[in-house]
Amino acid sequence: MFDPLLHQPVRSKLLSLLITNDELPFKALKESLSVTDGNLSSHLSKLEKEEYVLIEKTFEGKRPKTVVYITPKGKEAFSKYIEALKKFIEEN
Amino acid sequence: MSEKEEVLRQISEIKSHLVDKETFFPYNYNACHVWSVIAVILTLGMATAYEYSITFGAVAMFVLVSIGFLVEGSLTKKVNESYDIDDCTKRQRFIMMNFLMITLFMMFVSIVFANYKLYTLGLLSWLFMISLGYFAIGFVLNIKRFTKMAEFNMVSALVLMAVGFYFERLVGYESLFYTLVQAVVIFGLAVVPTSIAWHQKKQENEAGVGCSV
Numbered sequence: 001m002f003d004p005l006l007h008q009p010v011r012s013k014l015l016s017l018l019i020t021n022d023e024l025p026f027k028a029l030k031e032s033l034s035v036t037d038g039n040l041s042s043h044l045s046k047l048e049k050e051e052y053v054l055i056e057k058t059f060e061g062k063r064p065k066t067v068v069y070i071t072p073k074g075k076e077a078f079s080k081y082i083e084a085l086k087k088f089i090e091e092n
Numbered sequence: 093m094s095e096k097e098e099v100l101r102q103i104s105e106i107k108s109h110l111v112d113k114e115t116f117f118p119y120n121y122n123a124c125h126v127w128s129v130i131a132v133i134l135t136l137g138m139a140t141a142y143e144y145s146i147t148f149g150a151v152a153m154f155v156l157v158s159i160g161f162l163v164e165g166s167l168t169k170k171v172n173e174s175y176d177i178d179d180c181t182k183r184q185r186f187i188m189m190n191f192l193m194i195t196l197f198m199m200f201v202s203i204v205f206a207n208y209k210l211y212t213l214g215l216l217s218w219l220f221m222i223s224l225g226y227f228a229i230g231f232v233l234n235i236k237r238f239t240k241m242a243e244f245n246m247v248s249a250l251v252l253m254a255v256g257f258y259f260e261r262l263v264g265y266e267s268l269f270y271t272l273v274q275a276v277v278i279f280g281l282a283v284v285p286t287s288i289a290w291h292q293k294k295q296e297n298e299a300g301v302g303c304s305v
Contacts, residue, residue, distance in 0.1 A: 012102060016109035025176035032109070065176045082106070085099055092096045 001088070005050055006081040010035060011043050015078045018053065018070035026066035044068060052077055119183055120171040123164040124289030128282035130160045131222075135215060135277045139265035142206035150203050157195050164188065187229055194225045212270050213253065213262040219277045220249035226285070237288045245280040252276060 006012050013033055017024060030040050047053045052074030056067045070078075134156060142149030168184050180188070198221050205214040223245035230238030252273055256262040261269040 007102070009102070009105060012106055013109040016106045017111070020110050027175050060176075063173075067176065085103055085106075088099050089096070089103070 002084050003077055003081045005046060005052070006077060008043075010039070011047060012081070014040075014043060014047070015052070015070065015074060015081075018068065019075060019078055023067055023069045026068060029068060047074065050077075119187065120164075120167040121289035121293040123167050124285045126163045126167075127160055128286045130156050131281040131285075132278055134218075135274050135281070138202070138214065139211040139270075142202075142211070143265075146203060146206055149206055150199065153199055153202065157199065161188075161192065183233060186232065190225050190228055191222075194221050197221070209263050209265075211263075211265040212256050212267075212273050215270075215273050215277050216249045216253050216256070219280055220246055220253075222281055223249065235288075235292065237291065238285075241280070241284050241288060245284075248276055248280060 006015060010033055014029060017029060017032055026040070030037060033040065035043075044053060044055060048055055050073075051071055054069040054071055056069065058065050058067075134153065138149065138153065141152045165188075168180055168188075172180065172184075198218055201217055202214050205211070205217070223242040225242075226238045227242035227246070230236065230240075230242060253262070256269060256273075259269070261267055264270065
């Protein structure tokens, strides 16, 4: 019924942040979600595998920079997930 | 927890995360400490500098204020880099522009006042105008401590202006009244903002919102 990838607290909050902002640095996501680096990386990998997000790793000088983007597929999946949540509440 | 409750909780959490990044990106409150130091130097030395010569006073003020903006800029850049933000946020831009406009206006007003040796009036005008800036910031960014401080400072400035005008104490810088005004300005523009910045920084760190380095 619900997209199993999004019906998980951290991943749904992560997509909520990205849907409002299109792209966010890794550190901003980590602090907003109050999760560890490893935990966030694990959730991002799952979302990236399904092409819901795009992770861009670059270097600014010697400093690594990671930015996460939401893809059109991710936006559509999030929209469908919200619709599914609404429908469930209406029917119950 | 029933499935419905679970879904409602999920919706509530999603709603609370549908926020613009501007709301959680940082402001470096250390800049407030730098401005407090500059406020103390200007309050104690402004009249002497202007007495030496108007040009010297104006240049000294310009240099100090420029140092303030440069330090604030570099602190902001540093905190933004730690968040991988290339540009400054709307929040940071608003704070910077607000104080930049007020400061430029007050530098001009100070030169006019210094021409007539209205040093007490000059200090009180700074207190009023900078507090107006803090009021705008407190109101727009919902930092109640800044709003309250600004209200107190503005009322103090107006009361002291009225007292100074009534007792003809707005000219010169050797009266006891001038020393009292200096103390009020240092308290209002240095001691209290530093204390508020410390509290804000602590509060944001505890809440995990934003970051001040």
